[in-house]
Amino acid sequence: MTTNYKRWRALFLFCLGVFGGTAFCMKWMEGDLHQNGQLFTIIGLEISYSKEKLAAILGALDPSVKTILRYHLSFDFAFMAGVYPGIAALCMMGREKTVNLPARRILFAAASLQIVAWVCDIAENLYLFNWINEPTIGDEFGRYHLAVYTKWVIALVAVLIAIPFAVRKKKAW
Numbered sequence: 001m002t003t004n005y006k007r008w009r010a011l012f013l014f015c016l017g018v019f020g021g022t023a024f025c026m027k028w029m030e031g032d033l034h035q036n037g038q039l040f041t042i043i044g045l046e047i048s049y050s051k052e053k054l055a056a057i058l059g060a061l062d063p064s065v066k067t068i069l070r071y072h073l074s075f076d077f078a079f080m081a082g083v084y085p086g087i088a089a090l091c092m093m094g095r096e097k098t099v100n101l102p103a104r105r106i107l108f109a110a111a112s113l114q115i116v117a118w119v120c121d122i123a124e125n126l127y128l129f130n131w132i133n134e135p136t137i138g139d140e141f142g143r144y145h146l147a148v149y150t151k152w153v154i155a156l157v158a159v160l161i162a163i164p165f166a167v168r169k170k171k172a173w
Contacts, residue, residue, distance in 0.1 A: 005096040008089045015086030022079035029075070032068045035060050042072065045128065046148045051141045058128075059135035066132055073125050084118040087111075087158050094165025107165060110158035117158075120151035 026042075033040055035057045045054060061069065091111035095104050127144045131137055 012089035018082030117154040
C-alpha cells in the first residue's frame with residue numbers, strides 16, 4: 001500500500017466514525033418527529049412531501065418538536081462533515097488502486113464534486129431552518145429540490161463508482 005492510500009484510508013475511517021456517531025444521534029431523534037400524532041421523516045421532508053404538505057407539517061409543529069427538528073438539522077451539519085469527505089476519501093482510495101488514466105480522472109472528479117454535494121446539503125438545511133421559523137414556502141421550493149436531488153445524485157454516483165475500485169486487493173487496470 002502506498003502512503004497516499006494509507007492517508008486516504010485513515011481519513012475515510014475517521015469520517016466513517018463521524019458518520020456513524022451522528023447517524024446514530026439523528027436516528028434516535030427521529031422517533032420524536034411528529035405532527036398531530038403522525039410521524040414525519042427527514043427523507044420525506046427532502047424528497048417525497050409536496051410543498052403544501054411540507055408547509056403544513058412545519059407550520060403546525062409543537063415548539064418541542066421544532067426544537068428536536070432543529071437539533072436534528074444541527075447534527076446533520078456534523079453528519080455532512082463525515083459523509084462528503086468520507087466519500088471523497090473513498091474515491092481517492094479507489095484512484096490509488098488503479099493505473100487507468102480515465103478511471104483515475106473520473107474518481108478524482110467524483111471526489112472533487114463532493115464539495116458541490118456538501119454545499120447543496122448545507123443549502124437544503126438552511127431552507128429547512130428558514131421554513132421552521134416561517135413556514136411560508138414560496139418559489140424557492142424548486143431550488144430546494146434541485147439542491148436535494150443534486151446532492152443525492154453526486155454522492156450516490158461517487159460511491160457506486162468508487163466502491164469497485166476501492167475494494168480491490170491490489171493496484172490494477
